[in-house]
Amino acid sequence: MSYADMKPGAGAPAHTISATRQGSTSHKTGGTQKTGHLTAWRRRQLAGWLFLAPAIAYILFAFALPIVYNVMLSFELTSPATIGHFTAPFAGLANYRFILNDPTSTTAIIHTFEFTAGSLAGQFIIGFALALLFTVRFPGRTVGRSLVIIPWLLPLIVTGVIFKFLFQLEGGAVNQLLIDIGIAHHPIDWLDNPHLALWTILIANIWLGVPFFTLLLYSALQDVPVEVKEAALMDGAGPWQRLRLVIVPIIMPVIEITFLLGFVFTVKVFDLVIGLTGGGPANATQLITTWSYNLSFQQFSFGEGAALNNILLVLALICAPLYLLLSRDSLRRSSGAAR
Amino acid sequence: MTRLDSSRSLRWLCTLAAALALVVVLFPVYAVIVGSFESTQTLFSGTFYWLPHAATLANYSTVIQAQSGHVLTSLIVALGTAALALIVAVPAAYALSKYRLRVTVVLVSSLLICQIVPSIVLATSLFIVFHWTHLVNSYPGLIIADGTYAIPFAILVLRAFFFSLPNEVMQAARVDGASEWQTFYRIVVPLARSAVITVAVFAFLNGWGDFIFALTILSGSGIEPITLGIYTYLGNYSTDWGAVMASAAFAMVPAGVMLVLAQRYIASGLTAGSVVG
Numbered sequence: 285m286s287y288a289d290m291k292p293g294a295g296a297p298a299h300t301i302s303a304t305r306q307g308s309t310s311h312k313t314g315g316t317q318k319t320g321h322l323t324a325w326r327r328r329q330l331a332g333w334l335f336l337a338p339a340i341a342y343i344l345f346a347f348a349l350p351i352v353y354n355v356m357l358s359f360e361l362t363s364p365a366t367i368g369h370f371t372a373p374f375a376g377l378a379n380y381r382f383i384l385n386d387p388t389s390t391t392a393i394i395h396t397f398e399f400t401a402g403s404l405a406g407q408f409i410i411g412f413a414l415a416l417l418f419t420v421r422f423p424g425r426t427v428g429r430s431l432v433i434i435p436w437l438l439p440l441i442v443t444g445v446i447f448k449f450l451f452q453l454e455g456g457a458v459n460q461l462l463i464d465i466g467i468a469h470h471p472i473d474w475l476d477n478p479h480l481a482l483w484t485i486l487i488a489n490i491w492l493g494v495p496f497f498t499l500l501l502y503s504a505l506q507d508v509p510v511e512v513k514e515a516a517l518m519d520g521a522g523p524w525q526r527l528r529l530v531i532v533p534i535i536m537p538v539i540e541i542t543f544l545l546g547f548v549f550t551v552k553v554f555d556l557v558i559g560l561t562g563g564g565p566a567n568a569t570q571l572i573t574t575w576s577y578n579l580s581f582q583q584f585s586f587g588e589g590a591a592l593n594n595i596l597l598v599l600a601l602i603c604a605p606l607y608l609l610l611s612r613d614s615l616r617r618s619s620g621a622a623r
Numbered sequence: 624m625t626r627l628d629s630s631r632s633l634r635w636l637c638t639l640a641a642a643l644a645l646v647v648v649l650f651p652v653y654a655v656i657v658g659s660f661e662s663t664q665t666l667f668s669g670t671f672y673w674l675p676h677a678a679t680l681a682n683y684s685t686v687i688q689a690q691s692g693h694v695l696t697s698l699i700v701a702l703g704t705a706a707l708a709l710i711v712a713v714p715a716a717y718a719l720s721k722y723r724l725r726v727t728v729v730l731v732s733s734l735l736i737c738q739i740v741p742s743i744v745l746a747t748s749l750f751i752v753f754h755w756t757h758l759v760n761s762y763p764g765l766i767i768a769d770g771t772y773a774i775p776f777a778i779l780v781l782r783a784f785f786f787s788l789p790n791e792v793m794q795a796a797r798v799d800g801a802s803e804w805q806t807f808y809r810i811v812v813p814l815a816r817s818a819v820i821t822v823a824v825f826a827f828l829n830g831w832g833d834f835i836f837a838l839t840i841l842s843g844s845g846i847e848p849i850t851l852g853i854y855t856y857l858g859n860y861s862t863d864w865g866a867v868m869a870s871a872a873f874a875m876v877p878a879g880v881m882l883v884l885a886q887r888y889i890a891s892g893l894t895a896g897s898v899v900g
Contacts, residue, residue, distance in 0.1 A: 329722075331722070332718045332723075332724045333718075334714075335714035335715060335718035336718045336719070339714075339715030342770065342774060343733060343734075343737065346749075346767055346768070346770060347733075347737045347745070349752060350745045350747075350749050351740065351744065351745075351748070353751070353752060354744055354748045357747070357748065357751070367751060370755055414644055417644070418641070422641065423635070423638050424638050424642070425637075425638075428641040428642075428645055430882070431645055431649065432644070432648055434648060434652060437828060437878035437881065437882060438832070438874075438875055438878050439831065439833075439874050439878075441832075441834040441853060441854060442832075442850070442874045442875060445857060445867060446651045446652075446655055446871060449655075449658060454669040455668065457650070457671045459671075491648070494648075552741040554741075554742065554743055554835050555834040558838075558854070559834075559854065573741060576747065580747045586751065590747055594744075597740065601736070603739070607739065608735055
C-alpha cells in the first residue's frame with residue numbers, strides 16, 4: 285500500500301484536470317507535468333535515503349560486519365599470530381566441538397540459564413510489588429519514584445565494584461548487618477564460596493534490574509482505566525481477584541515485553557560479574573559472556589570465543605521473532621508526509 | 624470515619640514500605656560515599672561503620688591525581704557517543720517516520736534485532752576488525768563501538784516521537800519553499816528538542832558507563848576511561864578500597880547530574896524506548 289500510493293500519476297488529479305481542460309492538445313503538457321511531479325517525488329525519495337545513509341552505513345559497519353565476521357571466526361583456527369590478518373585457516377567445526385566438550389563452557393551455559401531465570405523472577409516480583417505500591421497515593425511517592433531509578437543509571441562496572449565492597453568477608457556491610465541484627469554469628473564468605481557466589485551476582489543483578497521492571501509496569505498500571513477497577517470493585521472482587529483477573533490481563537502486553545527485554549538484558553550481563561567476581565571462584569560465576577571474554581582476550585583463542593559467542597547470539601535471538609511480533613504496531617506504522 | 628482512618632494509615636504504611644525499599648535501593652550509593660571518606664586503617668579493620676569513622680579526604684586527593692585524566696577521557700568518549708548518536712539517529716528516525724521508503728520495515732526490524740545483540744559478540748569481532756582498520760586504541764574506534772548501545776535505541780525513540788509531529792508542519796515548510804534539508808534542520812529538529820535531549824542523555828550515559836568495549840578495544844594504550852581505571856584499581860590482591868570508592872563516586876556523578884537535570888527526559892525515554900521500541 286505504501287509504495288503504490290506514492291507513485292506519481294497513479295490517481296494524481298493534476299494530470300486528469302489538465303487533460304480535460306486542454307482537451308486533445310494536452311498530450312505534451314500532461315507529459316511535462318507528470319515529469320515535474322516525478323522529480324519532486326524522486327527528490328523526496330533521494331532526501332529520505334540521504335537521511336538514512338549514515339544509519340545504514342553505521343549498522344553495516346558496527347553490527348552486520350561484526351556479526352558476519354564472528355560467524356567466520358568461529359570456523360577458523362585462530363592464534364595470537366592471526367589477529368593481524370583478516371582470515372585464518374579453516375577449522376571446520378573444531379571450535380564448536382571444543383565448546384561442547386569444555387566443562388567450563390557447558391557450566392557457563394548452565395549458569396547463564398540459572399542466572400537469567402533467577403534474575404527475571406526476582407526482578408519481576410519485586411518490580412511489580414513496587415509498581416503496585418507507587419500506584420497508591422501516599423506521601424512522598426513522587427520523590428520515591430524518581431529515586432528508584434538510580435541503580436539503572438550507574439555504570440554497570442561501578443555497580444559490580446560496589447557490591448564487591450558490600451559483600452566482602454570482613455568489613456562488608458552485608459555481613460556487618462547480618463551480625464549486628466543477629467542473623468549470622470560469623471561473617472559469610474559470599475564471594476569466595478563457590479556455592480554462594482552465584483547467589484551474590486544474582487542479588488546484585490536483581491538490585492540492578494528492579495527499577496526497569498518497576499518503571500515499565502508502573503506506567504502500564506497508570507494506563508488501566510479507573511472505570512474498569514471501579515466496576516470490579518462494585519462486583520465485589522477482592523484486591524487479589526482484582527489484580528489477578530482484571531489488572532494483570534489488561535497489562536499483559538507490557539508484562540510480556542518487559543520480560544522479553546529483561547531476558548535480553550540479562551543474557552548480556554558482563555560488567556557486573558567482572559567487577560564482582562571476575563567469573564570466580566573456580567569458575568562458579570562464569571557466564572557465557574565472561575567465559576567468552578576469557579577465551580578470546582585472555583587465552584587469545586578467538587575462534588573458540590567466537591563459537592561461544594554464536595551460541596549466545598542464537599540464545600538471545602530466540603526471542604527476536606517474539607519481539608518483532610510484539611512491536612508489530614510500531615513496525616507497520618507509517619505516516620508518510622511525503623505523500 | 625473508620626474507613627478514612629484505615630485508608631490514612633494504609634497510606635502511611637505505603638510510605639513506610641517505600642522508604643524501606645528506597646533504603647535498599649540507595650544504600651549501595653551511600654556506602655560508596657561513606658567508604659570514599661574512610662581511612663585505609665578503617666577499611667581494613669574488618670568492621671563496616673554505618674557512619675563515617677574518622678573521615679579523611681586522603682582518598683580523594685589520591686584519586687584526583689590518579690584519575691583526573693581518566694575522567695577527561697570518559698567525558699570525551701561520552702560526548703563523542705552522544706554526538707555520533709545524534710548525527711546518525713536524528714535524520715534516520717525522521718526518514719523512517721516521515722518518508723515512505725521501501726526499506727523502512729526491514730530497517731526498523733533490524734534495529735530491533737540490533738538491540739538484542741550482546742556486546743561481547745560485537746567486541747570480539749570489532750577488536751579484530753579494528754586491528755585491520757587501525758581503529759584499536761583510538762577514540763573514534765571506542766566511540767563507534769559505544770554507539771552500538773545508543774544508536775538503535777535512539778532511532779526507535781526518536782521515530783516514535785516524530786510520529787507525533789503533525790505532517791502539516793512539514794507541508795507548510797515545503798509550501799514556503801524550504802528544501803527537504805531545511806525543513807528537517809530548521810523546523811523538525813527544533814520541534815523534537817525534548818526527544819533529542821532524551822536520546823543525547825542516554826547516549827552520554829552509555830558512553831560514560833561503557834566498560835566492555837574499553838576493556839577489549841583499548842588494550843594497554845594511553846586512553847583509559849574511568850570505568851577501566853576503577854577496574855585496574857581492583858586488580859591488585861589488596862584492593863585500595865578507599866581509592867576505589869572515591870573513583871566510583873566520580874563515576875556516579877553524571878548519573879546524579881542527569882537525575883537532577885534531566886529527570887523527566889530519563890523517565891520518558893525509558894518507557895518510550897521499551898514499550899514503543
